[in-house]
Amino acid sequence: MVHLPVRPMIGTIWSAPAAETRHAYVYDVNNCGNIDCPELGPGHTIYLPVRIPGGMISLGDVHACMGDGEITGIAMETAADVHLRSDLVKASGSQYLGCLQIESDRTIGSVGCHFGRPLGENVKAAFRDLVLRLHRFHGFSVVDAYELLGQVAEVRVHQTLDHWNAVLVKLDKRYLG
Template identity: 35%
Template sequence: MPEPVQVITVPADPDRYAYSFGGGSPVVTVQPGSVVELFTEDCFGGRVRGPADLPSQVCAFPYLNPVTGPIAVAGAEPGDALAVHFVEIAPARDWGVSSTFPHFGALTATHATAMLHPPLEERVWVYAIDAKAGTCRFEAARGDFAVDLPLDPMHGTVGVAPAAGERLMSISPGVHGGNMDTPELRAGTTVYLPVNVAGAMLAIGDGHARQGEGEVCGTAVETAMNTVVAVDVVKGGAPAVPRLESDDFLLSTGHARPLEDAFRVSQHDLVGWTADLLGLDRLDAYQLVSQTGLAPAANVCDTLYTMVAKLPKRLLGAARAYDGVHDRLKALGAAHTARR
């Protein structure tokens, strides 16, 4: 029989939530090949529960977007890649919230886009989550319109400690990961993050019951999550930017302002990744990605914008990213699920 999977449970502890990547001590240390079960709070720390709970009144900056961790992974060293496979992402509550927030979002004045007109009205929407039916219900704040939307649970924030002792707020995305807010980060996806410090210092949060591409208003359907991940270390495999892999796609991310630079970063990485995997000349890879790739927006509201570049894996033939770690971690997660 196969050896038992090492399963680590990170208890819910509001006093140990982090609000930045970097600078913290680990809440637990796990071995590569471990499965980690954890609870994550929503981006408002559970304080926004109804239409009267305006975030600007019930939340205190900078204590937004709490993340669970950091989790140290033994043997992870600078220059390695940390592989994090999301086995399960399940809403921990039967409700979620979204909001318009002063000076935050794609269609209002922000700290970086100064305007003389006042910010949009602050407003809260509450969504009923029906996990059994697989839906969350949108109800107009003013009017009778309502519609059930399919659940698509994902994590907006996953990352590691930045390099050079830097400490970055958990609302910021970057080459360390962080608040990337891509709907592609759902169960079944593996994230590859560059290790910058010993142990990598993984942290996860910002659960979304669902989110449209771009997270246009600045918030998704925010809710707490019960999440299971499987982790491993790829020695010497650090990517320049966070990468993702699903059963069907390879995905590269870009984090920058303006948005076209985030697009360029993601496409540049995907072209290089494709060239390396297929042994192609760079311009041949450029041509292939140009004709077959997809480019969904992740967020156009955070401190940096995030774009994603996607390539169908059917084009790769027998080539496998990171020597097949996605499939190995997927099998590890399936074995864990079967034993429960």
């Protein structure tokens, strides 16, 4: 018998798009969606863009455990009572640049989730976004930000199935100085 750790996570979190859509399960950088990111669990914050008054956040697809890549297309599904706090951060006070942001007490990260794009493109998008965040908000030159991430960044592939390719590039906050 194999015992698996319980690491609860939200697979799908979504802010309503500006225009009506039928594909809420599809993700994108404008609204998020089904990114199946193991980092979306207790103690983490996600920054989502708000496209309509009230934001209309929805969530679901909660897992008790899921490995990186979700290579089987499923995870350990579970029922859940989710407690979350929602705050509105005005654009002027935000570090949102174009990719979704996930943060914990220990790390900052950018999510590459351009639906239908190859995994490599989403990795590059997340790295570019994090480089710009380090440059604009943490005092790094662009070159120094690239150099730092090239040495200590962590890349976590959430999904890699057909056209479902989502990835988190994160950095330990101790490197922010």
